[in-house]
Amino acid sequence: MDRASAFRLGECNSEVKVFLTGATGFIGSHVAQELSRRGAILRVLVRPSSRLENLRGLAAETVTGDLLQVDALRNAIAGCDAVMHVAADYRLWVTDPQTMRATNVTGTRELLRMARETHVRRVVYTSSVATMGFFSDGRIADETTPVSLANMVGHYKQSKYLAEQEAVAAARDGQEVIILNPTTPVGSNDIKPTPTGRIVVDFLNRKFPAYMDTGLNLVDVSEVAKTHVDALEAGRPGERYILGGENLTLKQILDKMSAITGLPSPTLRVPHAVAMIFAVWDQTITGKLRGREPRATVEAVRMGKKKMFVSSAKAERELGFRVVPVYAALRAAIEWFRANGYAPSA
Secondary structure, three states: OHHHOOEEEOOOOOOOEEEEEOOOHHHHHHHHHHOOOOOOOEEEEEEEOOHHHOOOOOEEEEHHHHHHHHHHHHHHHHOOOEEEEOOOOOOOOOOHHHHHHHHHHHHHHHHHHHHOOOOOOEEEEEOOOHHOOOOOOOOOEOOOOOHHHHHHHHHHHHHHHHHHHHHHHHHHHHOOOOEEOOOOOOOOOOOOOOHHHHHHHHHOOOOEEEEEOEEEEEEEEHHHHHHHHHHHOOOOOOEEEEEEEEEEEEHHHHHHHHHHHOOOOOOOOHHHHHHHHHHHHHHHHHHHHHOOOOOOOOOHHHHOOEEEOOOOOHHHHHOOOOOOOOOOHHHHHHHHHHHOHHHHOO
């Protein structure tokens, strides 16, 4: 069977076996559902501490393990046609950055090694738009925008950049690795929630009294999931693909949520210097002294100095990715957070 037919899911072939990490999380749960819908045989990695709500109703074999002990996963990965590595430690505040680096960087390198050793045909690695180069003036970035480790703000970005370099190096050495770079997904099943999901939750709980002049690219998590599966067939090894939606300022995002919910959108814009002072205070008092995750972090404020505006034209051309308005995904996120007790019902 040639490679193209091996990954043409949802058509005549339903025997493709996929090892998936991150299925209990946000993007990963949507990828799992899409793979299942197209007829893949799923084997999903769960940690002993993982919350399993996102696996309910999913036809999949679960494998308990950890990215820090990849050798123990050899039997689970062996016999699979593809590995989809979606899992990551995605936090903007950590007390032990070495743990994050071990999961994101070492875990990725070792999983790629295990895929090679067990003769897995193809790997789709979920990186992040955080590894791209951005501009302070809001210009649009793409996969060719110059960037280096020195441009990475904070432990999360640094770890994802280094992990992506592991994937690039593996592809350069002949392994079939496709790299996907989602922007900031929104939608249902954001159980932690992610930093983007916390923006929605804080807004719904009326804990968003002011905003900074910053910008994000919001993308429907369902479109991200579909393209993960499409990349198994259409992706070119070694290539990076931005998966984005709408480029929006933070104020525009808040205004969209206001239009959906009827809740007021904040009108007070806070200068970055003031936001930084609050972040330092919150990180010190809430984080270091009280041992709880702060609402504002120095890393997030530093990241906010650049508008993370991007183009997904390459993914549209090569993977059939669709750039769609984010309104429906925002509504889905709001409805899900309310239905699951993260915020008051309407």
